[in-house]
Amino acid sequence: MARYTRLTEPIALITLNNPPVNALSSAVRSGIVDSVSQALKDDQVKAVVFCGENRMFSGGADIKEFSGSMSGPPLVRMIHSIEASEKLMVAAIEGVALGGGLELALGCHYRVANTKARLGLPEVTLGFLPGAGGTQRLPRLTGITAALELITTGRQISAQEALQLGIVDQVTEGNAVQAAMELALSVIGQPLNPRRLSLRPPVWSADVDSVCEVALARVKQHSRGAMAPVACVQAVRAAAMLPYSKGMEKERQLMDTLFRSSQARALQYAFFAQRNAGKWSLPNGARWNNTKARDVQRVGVIGLGTMGRGIAVSLVKAGLSVVALESDAKQLESGKKAVTAMLQRDAQRRGVGSPLHLLTFALSFHQLKDVDLVIEAVFEDMNLKKRVFSDLCKVLRAGTLICTNTSGLNVDELAKVTDRQHLVVGMHFFAPAHVMKLLEVVYGSRSSPEAVAVAMALGKRIQKVCVAVGNCPGFVGNRMLKLYMDQSLYLLEEGATPEQVDQALEEFGFAMGIFKVADLSGLDVGWRVRKASGLIGPDIDPVNPSRWRLGQRYCPLPDMLCQQGRFGQKTGRGWYLYNSPGSKEAKPDPEILNFLEDYRLKYGITPQRISSQEVIERCAFSLANEGFRILEDGIAAGPEDIDVIYLFGYGWPRHRGGPMFYASQVGLSVVLEKMEHYHRIHPDVPSLEPSRLLRRLVAEGSPPIQQWRNHIKNLHSQL
Numbered sequence: 001m002a003r004y005t006r007l008t009e010p011i012a013l014i015t016l017n018n019p020p021v022n023a024l025s026s027a028v029r030s031g032i033v034d035s036v037s038q039a040l041k042d043d044q045v046k047a048v049v050f051c052g053e054n055r056m057f058s059g060g061a062d063i064k065e066f067s068g069s070m071s072g073p074p075l076v077r078m079i080h081s082i083e084a085s086e087k088l089m090v091a092a093i094e095g096v097a098l099g100g101g102l103e104l105a106l107g108c109h110y111r112v113a114n115t116k117a118r119l120g121l122p123e124v125t126l127g128f129l130p131g132a133g134g135t136q137r138l139p140r141l142t143g144i145t146a147a148l149e150l151i152t153t154g155r156q157i158s159a160q161e162a163l164q165l166g167i168v169d170q171v172t173e174g175n176a177v178q179a180a181m182e183l184a185l186s187v188i189g190q191p192l193n194p195r196r197l198s199l200r201p202p203v204w205s206a207d208v209d210s211v212c213e214v215a216l217a218r219v220k221q222h223s224r225g226a227m228a229p230v231a232c233v234q235a236v237r238a239a240a241m242l243p244y245s246k247g248m249e250k251e252r253q254l255m256d257t258l259f260r261s262s263q264a265r266a267l268q269y270a271f272f273a274q275r276n277a278g279k280w281s282l283p284n285g286a287r288w289n290n291t292k293a294r295d296v297q298r299v300g301v302i303g304l305g306t307m308g309r310g311i312a313v314s315l316v317k318a319g320l321s322v323v324a325l326e327s328d329a330k331q332l333e334s335g336k337k338a339v340t341a342m343l344q345r346d347a348q349r350r351g352v353g354s355p356l357h358l359l360t361f362a363l364s365f366h367q368l369k370d371v372d373l374v375i376e377a378v379f380e381d382m383n384l385k386k387r388v389f390s391d392l393c394k395v396l397r398a399g400t401l402i403c404t405n406t407s408g409l410n411v412d413e414l415a416k417v418t419d420r421q422h423l424v425v426g427m428h429f430f431a432p433a434h435v436m437k438l439l440e441v442v443y444g445s446r447s448s449p450e451a452v453a454v455a456m457a458l459g460k461r462i463q464k465v466c467v468a469v470g471n472c473p474g475f476v477g478n479r480m481l482k483l484y485m486d487q488s489l490y491l492l493e494e495g496a497t498p499e500q501v502d503q504a505l506e507e508f509g510f511a512m513g514i515f516k517v518a519d520l521s522g523l524d525v526g527w528r529v530r531k532a533s534g535l536i537g538p539d540i541d542p543v544n545p546s547r548w549r550l551g552q553r554y555c556p557l558p559d560m561l562c563q564q565g566r567f568g569q570k571t572g573r574g575w576y577l578y579n580s581p582g583s584k585e586a587k588p589d590p591e592i593l594n595f596l597e598d599y600r601l602k603y604g605i606t607p608q609r610i611s612s613q614e615v616i617e618r619c620a621f622s623l624a625n626e627g628f629r630i631l632e633d634g635i636a637a638g639p640e641d642i643d644v645i646y647l648f649g650y651g652w653p654r655h656r657g658g659p660m661f662y663a664s665q666v667g668l669s670v671v672l673e674k675m676e677h678y679h680r681i682h683p684d685v686p687s688l689e690p691s692r693l694l695r696r697l698v699a700e701g702s703p704p705i706q707q708w709r710n711h712i713k714n715l716h717s718q719l
């Protein structure tokens with residue numbers, strides 16, 4: 001797991017060997033310790049160069065080991081003995097040096113990096129801190145300000161930036177091992193103490209306190225309720241105030257607390273859940289590793305509204321050739337201006353050449369005849385989409401895939417109007433499509449595994465986190481969102497205010513409460529959908545609308561707001577008040593409070609005191625309960641997929657893992673008990689009834705989330 005090679009020069013090479021990322025597993029650490037000891041024993045060896053197999057230095061500690069009992073040589077001690085060694089130690093960094101990988105390199109006396117290498121301390125994203133001396137050594141190299149930024153964000157930097165910050169001593173366009181050997185030969189014999197970072201004094205300066213205060217305020221604002229970024233600031237502050245050994249004590253204390261925290265478990269779960277989402281499977285047994293995706297080079301995008309523009313930008317940025325189509329010249333011109341400006345701004349920001357040559361604008365379907373795949377992104381209207389689909393079939397080549405960007409329409413119904421139902425899939429992008437990472441790839445009952453494979457591969461190529469989901473109203477994300485929104489509205493009816501609900505959600509960790517999000521998205525969007533689905537119609541009294549529709553409780557509050565022209569930020573008024581239309585700062589609106597009071601009086605509702613706990617339970621547990629139904633229905637393959645959708649598409653706080661993980665952490669029996677309680681009090685809300693799968697999992701002893709897939713498989717095989 002670490003290969004020792006004695007080179008002809010007085011140099012030994014230690015190659016970390018644990019593909020794919022040379023994680024520092026227990027076996028790798030043992031291999032390193034043995035190899036270092038071999039080098040120290042060999043009088044001919046004057047220097048040691050560390051590198052990674054396959055030109056990949058190291059992705060850091062083996063995250064899989066964190067869930068079990070740790071064995072093997074501790075990383076801290078191993079790095080300390082490398083630094084303390086009387087022989088010269090040099091790190092040759094190619095690929096990545098992340099986390100423990102970079103900490104190992106910081107323990108070496110010199111560091112050389114290839115120009116393409118990326119370096120970083122991403123431990124904060126896993127719920128802890130660089131606990132192998134990283135919080136103490138890095139500030140001693142870069143100073144406090146840069147170290148705080150790198151450690152609290154986990155940002156990866158280029159070799160060039162690392163050189164500027166003093167993290168590496170040399171950058172080479174060639175082979176880093178060769179360059180490290182040359183550097184070693186040129187410095188052998190020079191004193192090593194000045195190169196031992198642990199011997200450097202604390203990096204105190206007069207403004208340490210204020211720099212740390214600013215960093216603390218920033219992390220508290222950015223990652224609401226997350227413990228790790230706060231602990232990172234405390235650890236780096238210790239590097240400024242305390243000698244190395246005392247700083248290390250502080251690092252260890254903080255690490256001990258974080259390592260055992262539920263937040264660390266949630267973040268590590270999220271790391272693997274994100275990677276597992278790409279390993280899709282369909283109910284018919286087709287999987288990511290038994291289905292080949294054919295290559296896509298040329299893509300058609302139909303509709304250059306907000307979604308179409310973002311999709312076109314994402315495709316072009318990934319190097320795909322795009323034909324963007326609009327139905328009339330005026331819309332085409334405004335879409336063209338917007339897309340061009342977005343791409344130019346992006347190229348300028350990244351310092352790369354403009355990719356506009358990849359883009360063609362068109363008014364005629366005939367210009368799509370040569371594309372490999374089409375993404376239709378017209379207005380969310382079934383009849384319009386059907387018309388587009390049947391027109392497309394007249395011009396497309398036989399094998400061209402047709403994807404629909406829809407947030408919840410029936411993919412099967414759309415496919416039926418085509419001559420290629422097996423080549424139709426849904427692609428649910430999230431707005432703004434060039435920014436948001438999530439993509440739900442929706443397979444219909446006739447979609448072929450190859451079509452799903454192509455859509456998933458295309459999504460990955462444009463750097464989306466893709467999750468394959470089945471076809472049902474709202475798919476996974478919006479199907480669950482509806483119940484979350486319903487609960488929030490019922491809470492208003494029962495006595496809460498929008499700011500109270502939002503505050504509880506934001507304290508839980510959401511970046512924005514649900515009513516602020518609704519104002520941002522526009523209340524008219526849902527209003528149109530409810531009109532189209534028949535929930536609002538001419539038979540509904542607009543002054544005293546019924547609170548009962550389609551056999552269950554219904555909250556007409558959002559419809560009443562829309563009737564008043566309160567569409568959210570865009571009109572300057574929604575659930576909140578804004579200084580002017582389009583302004584972003586939400587302020588509580590006394591008019592809304594009066595409106596809610598009148599509403600409750602009119603319908604004879606006695607307002608209750610709603611606690612934050614009730615807000616969280618009703619919102620979060622309703623999400624999870626519907627998630628269980630989705631698993632029962634086979635719409636998502638596993639709880640991890642649902643959690644990834646909520647993490648990347650709906651602002652669920654990452655340090656809480658996702659709604660399914662959260663339910664598993666709270667305890668399934670607690671969730672069941674609470675759902676039973678709320679369903680008893682609100683029998684007119686059928687969705688509050690605990691799902692069959694939740695009951696079954698509790699009856700089977702509440703297995704850990706990693707085992708739920710087996711229980712679901714058993715459930716399906718019994719149906």
Ligand SMILES: CC/C=C\CC(=O)SCCNC(=O)CCNC(=O)[C@H](O)C(C)(C)COP(=O)(O)OP(=O)(O)OC[C@H]1O[C@@H](n2cnc3c(N)ncnc32)[C@H](O)[C@@H]1OP(=O)(O)O
Binds near residue numbers: 062064276
């Ligand atoms: C005392 C504590 C001291 C130190 C703590 C640490 O070092 S914690 C670890 C810090 N490191 C990281 O957070 C890096 C995590 N990995 C990544 O960011 C990316 O994987 C990486 C290295 C940039 C490579 O990205 P790429 O997109 O090329 O591959 P992918 O992410 O799909 O990963 C490939 C497979 O490798 C697994 N993996 C990656 N890193 C680790 C790791 N550190 N430990 C264990 N496994 C790791 C990943 O899960 C993938 O596995 P697969 O089975 O193929 O899905």
